[in-house]
Amino acid sequence: MRRPIVGLTCNELDKENLPKQFINEAYINSVIRGGGCPIILPITNDYDTIQAQVNLLDGLIVTGGIDVNPMIYNENPRPLQGNSSLDRDYYEMRVMLAYK
16 A cells, blocks of 8 residues: 655755755654655755656645744744744745645
């Protein structure tokens, strides 16, 4: 029996000009325990790559993490807002639109 392929979106970190993408291991282990096969989806702005990623999937988990940038909603950041990433926000929106 084929295990469902579940895509997991990444977080990103740029420390000392060494950009990295990562995911908390709990997401991976949860998908495996649920009988799925986790696939980590790297952040990209290439639409063809996003569509190819999504075409592989039976399921999708948008992992969350840092704050969504309020400028996406024509709002200004608030004093208690944490870190955000426009690249990640736009990527996740594109993935959700492509995954139907």
